[in-house]
Amino acid sequence: MAIRYGCFFSYAHGRHELMNRFKNTLADALRCYLEPYFDNEDELFIDTEQLGGGDDLDRKIARAMCESVCMILIYTPKYEAHAYTRREYAAMRLLEEERSKWYTLPSHLIIPVVMTQHPHKLPPQITGASLYVDFSHYTMATPDLKSNPDFLPDIEKMVKRIATHYQYQKMYMPSEHDCNQFVLPAVPSEWRDIPDITFPKI
Numbered sequence: 001m002a003i004r005y006g007c008f009f010s011y012a013h014g015r016h017e018l019m020n021r022f023k024n025t026l027a028d029a030l031r032c033y034l035e036p037y038f039d040n041e042d043e044l045f046i047d048t049e050q051l052g053g054g055d056d057l058d059r060k061i062a063r064a065m066c067e068s069v070c071m072i073l074i075y076t077p078k079y080e081a082h083a084y085t086r087r088e089y090a091a092m093r094l095l096e097e098e099r100s101k102w103y104t105l106p107s108h109l110i111i112p113v114v115m116t117q118h119p120h121k122l123p124p125q126i127t128g129a130s131l132y133v134d135f136s137h138y139t140m141a142t143p144d145l146k147s148n149p150d151f152l153p154d155i156e157k158m159v160k161r162i163a164t165h166y167q168y169q170k171m172y173m174p175s176e177h178d179c180n181q182f183v184l185p186a187v188p189s190e191w192r193d194i195p196d197i198t199f200p201k202i
Helices: 017-037 057-066 077-081 083-099 152-172
Strands: 005-010 042-045 068-075 110-114
Touching: 005 017, 005 057, 005 083, 005 152, 017 042, 017 068, 017 152, 057 068, 057 083, 068 077, 068 083, 068 152, 077 083, 083 110, 110 152
Parallel strands: 005 042, 005 068, 068 110
Antiparallel strands: none
8 A cells, every 4th residue: 555645634514614714724734834745645635625526435535544644633513513524533543543553653643623612622532632733713814824823833743743654654554555445434423422401390
Protein backbone atom coordinates (compact mmCIF):
# COMPACT_ATOMS: atom_id res chain seq x y z
CA MET A 1 0.00 0.00 0.00
CA ALA A 2 1.24 3.46 -0.81
CA ILE A 3 0.37 6.55 1.18
CA ARG A 4 -1.84 8.76 -0.98
CA TYR A 5 -3.06 11.45 1.43
CA GLY A 6 -1.71 13.35 4.39
CA CYS A 7 -5.07 13.67 6.10
CA PHE A 8 -8.59 12.44 5.71
CA PHE A 9 -11.07 15.24 6.47
CA SER A 10 -13.98 13.95 8.58
CA TYR A 11 -16.79 16.46 9.08
CA ALA A 12 -20.54 16.89 9.05
CA HIS A 13 -21.64 18.55 5.85
CA GLY A 14 -23.11 22.03 6.14
CA ARG A 15 -25.62 23.82 3.95
CA HIS A 16 -24.65 27.37 4.86
CA GLU A 17 -21.59 29.54 4.60
CA LEU A 18 -20.07 29.31 8.08
CA MET A 19 -19.45 25.54 8.12
CA ASN A 20 -18.36 25.44 4.48
CA ARG A 21 -16.08 28.41 4.83
CA PHE A 22 -14.44 26.99 7.96
CA LYS A 23 -13.77 23.65 6.26
CA ASN A 24 -12.37 25.30 3.13
CA THR A 25 -10.13 27.82 4.88
CA LEU A 26 -8.78 25.15 7.26
CA ALA A 27 -8.07 22.87 4.30
CA ASP A 28 -6.31 25.70 2.46
CA ALA A 29 -4.10 26.45 5.46
CA LEU A 30 -3.15 22.81 6.00
CA ARG A 31 -2.34 22.29 2.33
CA CYS A 32 -0.03 25.31 2.34
CA TYR A 33 1.96 24.18 5.36
CA LEU A 34 1.93 20.43 4.67
CA GLU A 35 3.15 20.56 1.09
CA PRO A 36 6.90 20.86 1.88
CA TYR A 37 6.80 17.65 3.95
CA PHE A 38 5.38 15.31 1.29
CA ASP A 39 6.76 13.70 -1.83
CA ASN A 40 3.98 13.27 -4.41
CA GLU A 41 1.05 12.61 -2.07
CA ASP A 42 -2.01 14.84 -1.85
CA GLU A 43 -2.09 16.80 1.37
CA LEU A 44 -5.78 16.10 2.06
CA PHE A 45 -8.67 13.86 1.10
CA ILE A 46 -11.98 15.74 1.14
CA ASP A 47 -15.01 13.79 -0.06
CA THR A 48 -16.69 16.72 -1.84
CA GLU A 49 -13.57 17.19 -3.98
CA GLN A 50 -12.52 13.62 -4.71
CA LEU A 51 -15.69 11.53 -4.92
CA GLY A 52 -18.07 11.42 -7.86
CA GLY A 53 -21.81 10.77 -7.89
CA GLY A 54 -21.42 7.19 -9.16
CA ASP A 55 -18.82 6.11 -6.62
CA ASP A 56 -19.35 3.24 -4.18
CA LEU A 57 -19.23 5.62 -1.21
CA ASP A 58 -18.44 3.16 1.60
CA ARG A 59 -15.69 1.42 -0.36
CA LYS A 60 -14.07 4.66 -1.56
CA ILE A 61 -14.22 6.26 1.89
CA ALA A 62 -12.72 3.17 3.54
CA ARG A 63 -9.87 3.05 1.05
CA ALA A 64 -9.16 6.78 1.33
CA MET A 65 -9.03 6.52 5.12
CA CYS A 66 -6.64 3.59 4.92
CA GLU A 67 -4.43 5.49 2.48
CA SER A 68 -4.33 8.58 4.72
CA VAL A 69 -1.67 9.27 7.32
CA CYS A 70 -4.02 10.91 9.84
CA MET A 71 -7.56 12.19 10.22
CA ILE A 72 -8.64 15.77 10.82
CA LEU A 73 -11.96 15.66 12.66
CA ILE A 74 -13.89 18.94 12.44
CA TYR A 75 -16.00 18.80 15.57
CA THR A 76 -19.43 20.40 15.83
CA PRO A 77 -22.39 19.05 17.83
CA LYS A 78 -23.70 18.00 14.43
CA TYR A 79 -20.69 15.70 14.00
CA GLU A 80 -21.56 13.41 16.88
CA ALA A 81 -25.26 13.44 15.94
CA HIS A 82 -24.56 11.90 12.53
CA ALA A 83 -24.11 8.14 12.30
CA TYR A 84 -21.79 8.35 9.29
CA THR A 85 -19.28 10.69 10.89
CA ARG A 86 -19.22 8.59 14.07
CA ARG A 87 -18.54 5.64 11.77
CA GLU A 88 -15.57 7.44 10.21
CA TYR A 89 -14.21 8.10 13.70
CA ALA A 90 -14.56 4.42 14.60
CA ALA A 91 -12.86 3.41 11.34
CA MET A 92 -9.82 5.57 12.03
CA ARG A 93 -9.57 4.12 15.53
CA LEU A 94 -9.38 0.65 13.90
CA LEU A 95 -6.60 1.88 11.61
CA GLU A 96 -4.80 3.35 14.61
CA GLU A 97 -4.97 -0.03 16.35
CA GLU A 98 -3.62 -1.76 13.25
CA ARG A 99 -0.74 0.68 12.77
CA SER A 100 0.23 0.45 16.44
CA LYS A 101 1.32 -3.12 15.62
CA TRP A 102 3.79 -1.82 13.01
CA TYR A 103 5.52 0.69 15.27
CA THR A 104 5.04 2.56 18.52
CA LEU A 105 2.70 5.40 17.63
CA PRO A 106 4.15 8.76 18.69
CA SER A 107 0.59 10.10 19.12
CA HIS A 108 -3.01 9.51 18.10
CA LEU A 109 -3.92 9.53 14.41
CA ILE A 110 -7.10 11.56 14.96
CA ILE A 111 -6.66 15.32 15.39
CA PRO A 112 -9.91 17.00 16.48
CA VAL A 113 -10.46 20.62 15.50
CA VAL A 114 -13.31 22.14 17.49
CA MET A 115 -15.30 24.48 15.29
CA THR A 116 -18.34 24.77 17.60
CA GLN A 117 -18.51 23.86 21.27
CA HIS A 118 -21.29 21.58 22.51
CA PRO A 119 -23.82 23.42 24.79
CA HIS A 120 -22.98 21.01 27.63
CA LYS A 121 -19.41 19.82 27.20
CA LEU A 122 -17.14 18.20 24.65
CA PRO A 123 -17.36 14.39 24.50
CA PRO A 124 -14.40 12.27 25.67
CA GLN A 125 -13.75 11.25 22.06
CA ILE A 126 -12.53 14.83 21.60
CA THR A 127 -11.06 15.73 24.97
CA GLY A 128 -9.32 12.36 25.25
CA ALA A 129 -7.22 13.01 22.16
CA SER A 130 -3.54 13.71 22.80
CA LEU A 131 -3.96 16.87 20.73
CA TYR A 132 -7.11 18.79 19.97
CA VAL A 133 -7.36 22.43 19.01
CA ASP A 134 -10.17 24.83 19.82
CA PHE A 135 -11.06 27.08 16.90
CA SER A 136 -14.54 27.87 18.26
CA HIS A 137 -13.74 31.59 18.23
CA TYR A 138 -13.77 31.42 14.41
CA THR A 139 -16.53 33.59 12.86
CA MET A 140 -17.45 34.91 9.44
CA ALA A 141 -15.33 37.97 10.32
CA THR A 142 -12.16 35.91 10.96
CA PRO A 143 -9.31 36.59 8.52
CA ASP A 144 -7.83 33.78 6.44
CA LEU A 145 -6.47 31.01 8.71
CA LYS A 146 -3.20 30.48 6.87
CA SER A 147 -2.02 33.99 7.73
CA ASN A 148 -3.90 34.52 11.00
CA PRO A 149 -1.60 34.73 14.05
CA ASP A 150 -4.44 33.67 16.37
CA PHE A 151 -4.65 30.27 14.69
CA LEU A 152 -1.18 29.65 13.25
CA PRO A 153 0.39 28.11 16.40
CA ASP A 154 -2.27 25.39 16.47
CA ILE A 155 -2.01 24.82 12.72
CA GLU A 156 1.74 24.38 13.17
CA LYS A 157 1.11 21.76 15.88
CA MET A 158 -1.21 19.83 13.56
CA VAL A 159 1.22 20.00 10.65
CA LYS A 160 4.10 18.70 12.77
CA ARG A 161 1.93 15.86 14.08
CA ILE A 162 0.92 14.82 10.54
CA ALA A 163 4.48 15.12 9.18
CA THR A 164 5.82 12.93 12.00
CA HIS A 165 3.28 10.17 11.33
CA TYR A 166 4.01 10.42 7.61
CA GLN A 167 7.70 9.64 8.18
CA TYR A 168 6.92 6.76 10.55
CA GLN A 169 4.47 5.18 8.11
CA LYS A 170 6.91 5.48 5.23
CA MET A 171 9.48 3.56 7.27
CA TYR A 172 7.33 0.89 8.90
CA MET A 173 4.26 0.19 6.76
CA PRO A 174 4.38 -3.42 5.48
CA SER A 175 4.92 -3.49 1.71
CA GLU A 176 2.19 -6.12 1.29
CA HIS A 177 -0.46 -4.10 3.12
CA ASP A 178 -3.62 -3.84 0.99
CA CYS A 179 -6.11 -1.03 1.61
CA ASN A 180 -8.67 -2.76 -0.61
CA GLN A 181 -9.24 -5.13 2.32
CA PHE A 182 -10.24 -2.40 4.77
CA VAL A 183 -13.98 -1.87 5.30
CA LEU A 184 -15.90 0.59 7.42
CA PRO A 185 -17.19 -0.78 10.73
CA ALA A 186 -20.83 -0.88 11.76
CA VAL A 187 -22.38 2.36 12.95
CA PRO A 188 -21.24 2.88 16.56
CA SER A 189 -23.47 3.94 19.40
CA GLU A 190 -24.20 7.53 20.37
CA TRP A 191 -21.36 9.41 22.02
CA ARG A 192 -23.47 10.56 24.96
CA ASP A 193 -26.63 9.46 26.70
CA ILE A 194 -29.84 10.98 25.38
CA PRO A 195 -31.18 13.22 28.16
CA ASP A 196 -34.62 12.77 29.63
CA ILE A 197 -36.53 15.84 28.49
CA THR A 198 -39.85 15.01 30.12
CA PHE A 199 -41.21 17.89 32.15
CA PRO A 200 -42.00 17.45 35.85
CA LYS A 201 -45.56 16.46 36.56
CA ILE A 202 -47.59 18.90 38.67
